[in-house]
Amino acid sequence: MSLVSLENTITLAISVRDRHVSAEWYTAMLGFELVHHIDEAGWSEMKTKTAGVTLGLGEQAKPTPGNTVPVFGIGDIESARSSLEAAGVRFDGATQTIEGMVSTATFYDPDGNAMMFAQDLTVPA
Structure with a gap:
């Protein structure tokens, strides 16, 4: 899981x-x-x-x-980030938010490849 x-x-x-x-x-x-x-x-x-x-x-x-950075759509960026950080995954700075648009957070796999989560803020949660 x-x-x-x-x-x-x-x-x-x-x-x-x-x-x-x-x-x-x-x-x-x-x-x-x-x-x-x-x-x-x-x-x-x-x-x-x-x-x-x-x-x-x-x-x-x-x-x-x-x-190329894969950006994965996520419903709850803060929860996802907390879970990965608790497992030792490294993030690049704070979650970035453009109000009413999107929140993004960049993280790295064990080999240093950048990936990103993006939560769409244009749709109601």
Whole structure:
């Protein structure tokens, strides 16, 4: 039995220089659909052709190619984080929240691979 209960969603987060240009590329080349641009967070999301899988575009001045971070949808981020921390899992700083939008927490597997939980705050709990 696992320590946390994941939802049936995953976002593959990648770093890009210009989210708007990248969104146009993924639309034209792969047929992805823009879900939204969240300019204040430097973040965009694209609906892929696979149910439950989203591509997240995180804007950075110098993106790191090949650095994909899986972002797992979670219903209760604080409970999940507490469970993993109690089991010795390392997190990267505090949980980040954009009120009314999302809460995220980055954590690492035993080999140092980054992963993230994301709790959607746009839907009632």
